[in-house]
Amino acid sequence: MSNAADARCRESCGSCGAGFAGGRRIVSRDYVTGTRFDVVVCPSCGLGWTTPVPADLDPYYPRTYRRYNPWVARVLNRLYRWRVSRWCRGFAAPGSALELGCGDGVMLDTLRSQGWQVCGTERTEAMAATARERYGIRMYVDPDGPQPGEDRFELIVLFQVLEHLADPVAALARARSLLADGGRIVVGVPNRASWQAAFGSGDWFHLDVPRHLVHFTPASLAAAAAGAGLRVETVGHISPEHDPFGWVQTILNRCAGNSNRLTLLLMGATRWRISDIVTLLGVMLVGPLAVVLAAASWACGRGAVMEATLVRG
Ligand SMILES: [Zn+2]
The missing domain is CATH 1.10.260 (434 Repressor (Amino-terminal Domain))
Structure with a gap:
């Protein structure tokens, strides 16, 4: 790869610490650049890790990544709003919600329309500005997001975000520190234990290396959550917009x-x-x-x- 000097190869699991010896390896190719990446599967907890990890991921994101044409975007927005209304069902009354990596803010806009107080984070000021300008949402630029003790949230959302982070356990621990008593974290990630993943192997659409740095199964997500002082309450699979x-x-x-x-x-x-x-x-x-x-x-x-x-x- 062109930036081989900057790439880091993983030697042990970032969730449970086990070595990768004897672990399964899935070979894949980035569909944007054609570069080969492997997913090494932790033989202990089952979490998959993309290797090597490019120091700079920007060349791997097409300019139009997740910016679909208008009719696709309209369908996705409908489905996202349906999803958000499902998140609200478990709460007696609307409270305060934070979405980490909220994209253009459509989920938070929907939560706010249902009575929630909302704010979001994004990686760069330019990305934060999109949600701020489109929906008038209070935005933070990571890592200067809400700090523990400053704000607490009944609902924290990491939707299609955790798999992009190099240290998912740290991200979950941070979310935990911002959780109000009785609060709930919603995590949406691809499922490496799915039929689709088994059929597709390195050609699986949702493997998406190297943009996806970690690859969860229900068990390895539970292990990562436990490492952050959290436990899994429910797991669901219905996803008309992805599946x-x-x-x-x-x-x-x-x-x-x-x-x-x-x-x-x-x-x-x-x-x-x-x-x-x-x-x-x-x-x-x-x-x-x-x-x-x-x-x-x-x-x-x-x-x-x-x-x-x-x-x-
Ligand atoms: Zn592990």
Whole structure:
């Protein structure tokens, strides 16, 4: 890789501390740069770690990462709002909510419309400005977020964030320190123990190396949570915005060498070519199957992503 001198190879698990000797290794390729990365699986707790870890991840994020074209974005926003209303169900009354890595702030905007007081964090000032300007949300730039003792939150959300962090246990411990008594942390991450991951292996859409630095199973998430003084209360798998599409892209990758080209097209990160008609035919062919597989995997607790609620252990 071009920045090999800056890359760090992992030697032991950042969650339980076990060495990787004898652990499984999944070979994958970044679909943006074509660079090879491996996922080494901890033989003790089962957490997967991307290796090597680039010192600078910016070259691996396309300019349009997660910026889908308007009709895709509209569908996603609908589904996100449905998801947020599910988070609220377990609370007797709205309280104070924090989303770590809140993107454009659509989740927090929905929570606020249901009576919650909200604030969010993002990695850079530019990213924080997007949520501030679009929805008028109180934003912090990491790591200068809310400090323990300054603010406490009944609901803390890490939605599709934890897998991007080099030290997920530290991130969970920080969230725990900001949790109000009786509060709850919602964590949404891809599920490496899913049927989709087993079918896709290194071609699995949600493996997404090197942007995803850690790869959870229900058991390894529980172990990481325990390391941060938290315990898992519930785990769910229903994810209409991630799972059927993940099946379509993973099947196209595995059976037709698509290398996430469909995703790049939907993000506007590449131009359409005449040969993409094959990709579109593939979508029509496997789309209905993908919906059936997704629904069956949810019913069997083997969905491609999982959403866990964590409480103080
Ligand atoms: Zn481990």
